[in-house]
Amino acid sequence: MRLFLASYRFGKHADRLAALVGAPGRVAVxxxxxxxxxxxxxxxxxxxxxxxxKLGYAPEVLDLREYVGRAADLERRLAEFPLLWVRGGNTFVLRAQFARSGADLALARLLAADALVYAGYSAGACLLTPDLHGLESMDDPREVPPTCGVEPRWDGLNLVERRIIPHIDSPTDPDGFGNRLAADYRAAGIPHWALTDDEVVVVDGDRVELLR
Incomplete structure (x- = not known):
């Protein structure tokens, strides 16, 4: 399994993404x-x-809403790409769209087969964690029903062992929600990675690294 999980885009480590993927090529955004x-x-x-x-990739937009009820088609489509790029936004909305389309199950199978690299930042990184509890202080679960027609889910994809908090000490979080959530996790003894916008978690097989 190869994962590149960032707070904001590439952080300071675009070179490590390139090393995971190999030569830049097609990427599903x-x-x-x-x-x-x-x-x-x-x-x-x-x-x-x-x-x-700018980094030499050839991005193509892949909208999960187009694959609701077409999980097999989606898995075949995802398998065409050496790299998936999952951007930030509302983690709860993203989780719901992964479930509605079947991307959550397809992604787990493709990563287990080492068929592609997953790169996600902010919500795209938080999605892969064991659960989403606490992120409601940063993202609004109430946006899920009107957007997706389902109730919010609180389980992540559980592909990494710790929760992720993005945007520590970041101008993108001027109210300091991430810093307060990190303090709450520390007080509760909850394993997590609290990432500044420079930092990235890289998983390459059995090796897990926090790049600062």
Whole structure:
């Protein structure tokens, strides 16, 4: 299993993503964490396509909403790409869209077969953790029913062993929600990674690294 989990895009470690993937090539960009914000959806997508292209990748948008009820088609489509790029937004909305489309089960199978690399930042990183409890202080679960037509889920994909808190000491979190959540996790003894926007967690087979 190969994972690149960041607080914000590549952090300071775009080279490590390239090392995981090999030569830059096609990448499926999954923007569904932004589904609750239709007015900002296109600009959010563009904001990820541009930096990926600058690094030599060939990004293609893959909208999970188009695959609801078509899980087998989605798994075949995901398997075409050496890299998935899952951007930030609302973690609860992203979790719901992964479940509705069957991407959660497909991704687990593809990663177990080492068929692709998963790169996610912010919500895209938090999605892979054991559960989402505490993230409601940063993301609003109430956006899930009107956006996805289902109730929010509190389980993550459980592909890494710790929770992730993004945007520590970051201007993208001016109210300090991430710092307070990290303090709560520490007080409760909950294993977690609290990531600044420079930091990345890399999983490569059995090896797990926190890159600062």
């Amino acid at each position: 999954i923007p569904n964490a932004c589904d609750a914000w239709p007015a900002a959806w296109s600009s959010a997508v563009t904001s990820d396509l541009v930096p990926l292209r």
